[in-house]
Amino acid sequence: MNYDKIDKKARKVMETNDRGLYTVPTKGLYPYQWNWDSAFAAWGFSSFDPKRAWAELETLFQGQWDTGMVPHIVFHKQSYGYFPGPDVWDIPRVPHTSGISQPPIAATMARSVYEADKHYGRVHMELLFGRLVSWHRWWMRNRVEDGMVAITHPWESGRDNALDWDAALAGVDTSQVCEYHRSDTDHVDPSMRPSQLDYDRYVALVQLARESNWDEKTIAEKSPFRVADVGMTFMFLRACRDLLSIAAEFDQGTDEIEGWIQTLKQGVKSHWNEARGFYDSVNLRTGAFTNTLSSASFLNWYAGIRDDRQLKHLHRILDQVRYGIPSLDPEDPHFDKLRYWRGPVWGMMNALIGIGLAETGHTVLAERLRKDTQELIAEHGFYEYFCPVDGASAGGGAFTWTAAIWLTWASPHAKGRF
Ligand code: GLC
Numbered sequence: 001m002n003y004d005k006i007d008k009k010a011r012k013v014m015e016t017n018d019r020g021l022y023t024v025p026t027k028g029l030y031p032y033q034w035n036w037d038s039a040f041a042a043w044g045f046s047s048f049d050p051k052r053a054w055a056e057l058e059t060l061f062q063g064q065w066d067t068g069m070v071p072h073i074v075f076h077k078q079s080y081g082y083f084p085g086p087d088v089w090d091i092p093r094v095p096h097t098s099g100i101s102q103p104p105i106a107a108t109m110a111r112s113v114y115e116a117d118k119h120y121g122r123v124h125m126e127l128l129f130g131r132l133v134s135w136h137r138w139w140m141r142n143r144v145e146d147g148m149v150a151i152t153h154p155w156e157s158g159r160d161n162a163l164d165w166d167a168a169l170a171g172v173d174t175s176q177v178c179e180y181h182r183s184d185t186d187h188v189d190p191s192m193r194p195s196q197l198d199y200d201r202y203v204a205l206v207q208l209a210r211e212s213n214w215d216e217k218t219i220a221e222k223s224p225f226r227v228a229d230v231g232m233t234f235m236f237l238r239a240c241r242d243l244l245s246i247a248a249e250f251d252q253g254t255d256e257i258e259g260w261i262q263t264l265k266q267g268v269k270s271h272w273n274e275a276r277g278f279y280d281s282v283n284l285r286t287g288a289f290t291n292t293l294s295s296a297s298f299l300n301w302y303a304g305i306r307d308d309r310q311l312k313h314l315h316r317i318l319d320q321v322r323y324g325i326p327s328l329d330p331e332d333p334h335f336d337k338l339r340y341w342r343g344p345v346w347g348m349m350n351a352l353i354g355i356g357l358a359e360t361g362h363t364v365l366a367e368r369l370r371k372d373t374q375e376l377i378a379e380h381g382f383y384e385y386f387c388p389v390d391g392a393s394a395g396g397g398a399f400t401w402t403a404a405i406w407l408t409w410a411s412p413h414a415k416g417r418f
Helices: 003-016 035-045 050-063 106-116 118-142 163-169 196-211 216-222 230-249 255-270 295-299 311-320 347-359 363-380 400-410
Strands: 073-075 148-151
Touching: 003 035, 003 363, 003 400, 035 050, 035 106, 035 400, 050 073, 050 106, 050 118, 106 118, 106 230, 118 230, 118 255, 148 230, 148 255, 196 216, 230 255, 230 295, 295 347, 311 363, 347 363, 347 400, 363 400
Parallel strands: none
Antiparallel strands: none
16 A cells, blocks of 8 residues: 555645635535534644644634634635525624534644644644633533533534434424525435434524524523533543643643533533443433444543443444444444444544543554554545445545544554644
């Protein structure tokens, strides 16, 4: 395998998706700037162009609301043929944005970008720090319940059609959904995307929040959908730890962030589904576990939670598929190997899980995951996601975050720095 050539291709994917000061996840399917995609992109750029890495993060934060919220999409430049576009979200600010957020991994990636080149990054980190703090404060004020991070829309989780959301989504009334044309299935085979019923529910939730003027309190009162997302809690806890280390390095106050970390560490305990023996999401409207073992459940090590009770599941799953970790347990009756977050393997999730495993001393497992992901991408390309059984490519092609994690983590030439 000519890895130099694949490294070059990865850079090419990122350059092709580069729109100057931000990248799109992939051309066509996702024509705007997405929140956590951009954090991964910044990480990827840091391997060959630190200046461009900081620009990516700074452009993302141009979309930050006065409340501190950083939206899941920033619509810098109108692109027809994407649904739901800025007109549907109807947010009166410039640049136009969506009205929900996404996994807050920016602090973690910013720290890594900074560490790649401290001299150049110092001033950028200093400027971004306050914005990161205000975003984290927004989560703590509006979304942290019993120490767990609540989402108000499946899109906010970054795992759009994960099984975790099904029970809560069943309570969403779709009778008032406006007529719309979903454009995702113009680009990708519908069998690899969320179902039509799910999509109607997504749109209904956007309408409900828009009618609530995007007011967090009103949404919390009115919406049937409120789920404590296990992936979000782990990623946010990790991001708070990274923010804390930045704060310490820059002689900023650390008490507030330390308090957040304590709250979230307590919250992690409420995600433990004792009956099933894994970390799980919780439907906050009923208090019930979702009984879903997804790839997000395995982010505990990444969050700094050294709890090995899930190792037996991890070994079992790795034995059942060729390329771990699938987005849903292959033994779950809903496992669907090509349908988005209900079975496929996502390279960036493997990267986060692998980093956590490596940091907590599970080096053999971490290395296996890295090697499997390396082979997957080297043989099948920079796709959005893949079949975990045979590696068949799925979703969008030439994908930014797949290229980014190749350059920073999966390639044999990656520095392995985090
Ligand atoms: C899909 C993914 C989400 C991602 C977005 C852009 O909605 O589920 O995680 O951010 O696409 O790539």
